[in-house]
Amino acid sequence: MIVVAIIAILAAIALPQYRNYTQRSANAACLAEARAYLSTAVADLAGAVTPATYVPKACDASANPNLIATDFATPRTVTFDTRTKGNADIKQNAVCNTGSAQCELVDD
Template sequence: MHRNSQGFTLIELMIVVAIIAILAAIALPAYNNYRVRSAEGACQAEAKAYMNQAIVAVTNSFAGFPAPSNQACSSMTGTIDAAAVASGTVITFAPKAPGTASTSCRADNSNCTMTPSV
């Protein structure tokens, strides 16, 4: 009597699960690094845009220039006024989680720098 077998054996399923686990172990750290770099890059872009607008506002004596929107950055240290622009004060922007590397911008020329954490 011949029996037709259907489905997968236990060993075949275990091999597939092991392969998926190996792929996940490789992919998840890379994905986390991507998330960190994205958060830091978004904060740097937001900081650069804000510094450009703030310097134009201060230079042209616009009153009531708003604070940064902080959509990608969690905080800004320092203030931008005529004295800060004249002296080249460094303003620092901290990214929201999961980013950790802060962006530093000079108030006299709005050059921003950041050393990525990953």
């Protein structure tokens, strides 16, 4: 009985930490994906090439940040929605500027 009680206490402590860890990982994965896509798209636009269509892997499919040539001339912000994979309270979305090709995590 004591062993079962100890395991239950450890699980009660570990599960919330694991959920935080998985959400922070999802946040970081979406940020990395956003940076990679935006860097490639801005380079394509600078070379007068139509950027590739964005296909989400780590970010939510509802994001549609496909860039066009005018986005390079007139910078705008593009939001990549992070998937919820753990504690939704610490979910952050990746927000990128098309002019500077810089991305950062912001609270949902």
